[in-house]
Amino acid sequence: MARWQGVIRQYQRFLPVSEATPVVTLLEGNTPLVPAPRLGAQLGLDLYLKFEGMNPTGSFKDRGMTMAMSKAVEAGAKAVICASTGNTSAAAAAYAARAGLPCFVVIPDGAVAMGKLAQALMYGARTIQIEGNFDDGLRLVRRLAQEHPEIALVNSVNPYRLQGQKTAAFEVVDALGGYPDFLAIPVGNAGNITAYWMGFKEYAAAGVGAVESCSSSGAPAGAVLPRLLGIQAAGAAPLVNGGEVDDPQTVGTAIKIGRPATRQGAIDAVRESGGAFWSVTDEEMLAAYRRLAATEGVFAEPASCASVAGLIKLSENGYFEGRAGGFIDGTQVPAPEHRPFTGRGGRPKVVAVLTGHGLKDPDTAIRVSVRPEKLPADYGRLERLVLGG
Ligand code: F0G
Numbered sequence: 201m202a203r204w205q206g207v208i209r210q211y212q213r214f215l216p217v218s219e220a221t222p223v224v225t226l227l228e229g230n231t232p233l234v235p236a237p238r239l240g241a242q243l244g245l246d247l248y249l250k251f252e253g254m255n256p257t258g259s260f261k262d263r264g265m266t267m268a269m270s271k272a273v274e275a276g277a278k279a280v281i282c283a284s285t286g287n288t289s290a291a292a293a294a295y296a297a298r299a300g301l302p303c304f305v306v307i308p309d310g311a312v313a314m315g316k317l318a319q320a321l322m323y324g325a326r327t328i329q330i331e332g333n334f335d336d337g338l339r340l341v342r343r344l345a346q347e348h349p350e351i352a353l354v355n356s357v358n359p360y361r362l363q364g365q366k367t368a369a370f371e372v373v374d375a376l377g378g379y380p381d382f383l384a385i386p387v388g389n390a391g392n393i394t395a396y397w398m399g400f401k402e403y404a405a406a407g408v409g410a411v412e413s414c415s416s417s418g419a420p421a422g423a424v425l426p427r428l429l430g431i432q433a434a435g436a437a438p439l440v441n442g443g444e445v446d447d448p449q450t451v452g453t454a455i456k457i458g459r460p461a462t463r464q465g466a467i468d469a470v471r472e473s474g475g476a477f478w479s480v481t482d483e484e485m486l487a488a489y490r491r492l493a494a495t496e497g498v499f500a501e502p503a504s505c506a507s508v509a510g511l512i513k514l515s516e517n518g519y520f521e522g523r524a525g526g527f528i529d530g531t532q533v534p535a536p537e538h539r540p541f542t543g544r545g546g547r548p549k550v551v552a553v554l555t556g557h558g559l560k561d562p563d564t565a566i567r568v569s570v571r572p573e574k575l576p577a578d579y580g581r582l583e584r585l586v587l588g589g
Contacts, residue, residue, distance in 0.1 A: 204229075205227065206223070207225075208221075208270060208364070211367045214370070215267065215367075221274050224298050228256050228263055228266055229255070229368075231251055233371070233376070234249045234251050235249075236248065236496045238496060243511060243515040244515055244548075245549075245550045246545070248375075248550070248551045249498055250372055253555075253557030253558065254557070257290045258315070259290070259291065260392060261291035262291050263368060264356060264395070265291040265364070267361065267364030268295075269301075271352075272354065273299050277350060278302075278351065279301055279304065280354045281304040281306070281344060283307070283334060284305055284355075285308070285334050285455070286454060286560070288305075288356075289305035289319075292305060293324065296325065302326070303323075303324070303325040308330060308336075309330060309332075311456060312453060313454075313560050313564070314562060315560040315561060316561075334389075338355060341355065356389055356462060357391075361395075362465075365391065365399075366396065366399030366402065367399065380551045381542055381543065381548045381550065382426055382427050382549075382550045383396060383426045384431060384507040384552045385553040386506035387432050387455065387477065388432075389461050390462040390466035391461070392553075394465035396553075403423075404425060427473050427536060428470050429477075430466060430470050431507055432480075433450030433452050433485065435450045436448035436455060437479035438459070439460060440530075441479075441527070442529045442531070445458030446458060450503075451502050452485055452504075453503065467529050471528055475536075476527060480506055484512070485502055486502060486568055488512055489505040489558075490568060491512075492554075499558030499565075500554035500556060500557065501557060502561060502564050504553075508552050519535060520541075522536065522537070573585070
């Protein structure tokens with residue numbers, strides 16, 4: 201098997217790079233698509249988890265950052281800057297270190313998970329905590345990069361970011377040998393859902409993963425693309441409810457965003473795909489977070505588990521049987537027309553994107569968990585405990 205060389209080398213024919221582009225990579229991508237048979241059976245789904253926590257800095261941001269940083273170096277940038285709820289700052293800091301470029305990260309004071317802050321500091325970024333939220337930070341860094349073009353902005357408003365991130369959709373299709381019926385994904389600044397849709401469409405246009413033929417129905421060959429299920433936190437759900445949120449709130453700090461920068465891209469993607477947006481409460485997100493780890497052995501950060509929380513909710517509401525619709529930007533959309541599902545046992549084949557690793561946010565994990573039990577170093581006591589005495 202050829203050695204994995206990162207997403208740019210793997211998918212360069214789909215990416216805006218040339219032989220002259222200096223590739224800055226940590227060999228990101230190639231993340232596992234983990235089957236989730238137990239949780240899937242509970243929900244009536246043929247369920248797979250795209251575990252993006254397995255990227256080099258523990259989130260999907262690495263896919264976008266390899267592109268953004270390579271293009272920044274190619275363009276002769278003197279430094280890079282971003283605003284972040286944590287994961288972008290970790291990835292920017294790591295890839296900037298790799299590229300030998302100074303990196304400035306602007307994060308909301310007190311609203312970034314501990315692991316992410318540790319990463320930005322360790323990778324040597326100048327880390328600036330502002331008294332404001334992510335949306336405030338993004339406004340500041342956009343202006344700074346505009347007024348100082350030698351400083352490259354590496355947020356997802358940088359188009360190269362989404363180019364890199366679309367490779368996750370390619371990997372899903374490569375792993376499944378085709379397209380899932382649905383893809384559930386957490387939505388914050390709304391870049392990633394937009395990137396997945398670009399990826400699915402481009403792969404289909406290139407004839408990858410197309411349905412060979414439909415002999416029974418005589419339907420023409422072609423790919424049936426997944427419906428996108430965009431899940432937001434209830435306290436930060438502008439794409440569900442319409443409008444903007446001035447003071448977003450959620451335990452999923454990664455998606456604590458009230459003015460998504462790629463709002464229109466996400467709306468178009470969801471609409472074209474025949475999907476919808478939903479919100480989940482913090483309680484639902486944390487319940488999914490624990491259930492996923494305890495049922496499938498996959499530990500993803502709270503915001504990531506919005507995708508799974510959304511699936512739990514949709515399955516309970518009868519969405520997959522066509523009994524419940526969703527929302528797009530404040531407008532209700534009906535339940536999708538029934539179409540044959542392609543998963544095992546005729547169930548819907550669903551991919552839930554888990555955007556970041558659970559270890560990013562150890563504080564939340566410990567807060568929602570049972571305390572460790574304390575014992576003296578005594579064999580008898582341990583034996584009694586283990587045997588339930
Ligand atoms: N999940 C995680 C773990 C994230 O870190 C983010 C975004 C998202 C989901 C949402 O993706 O913004 O493309 O809709 N994190 C950004 C950051 C905002 O700064 O790390 P999106």
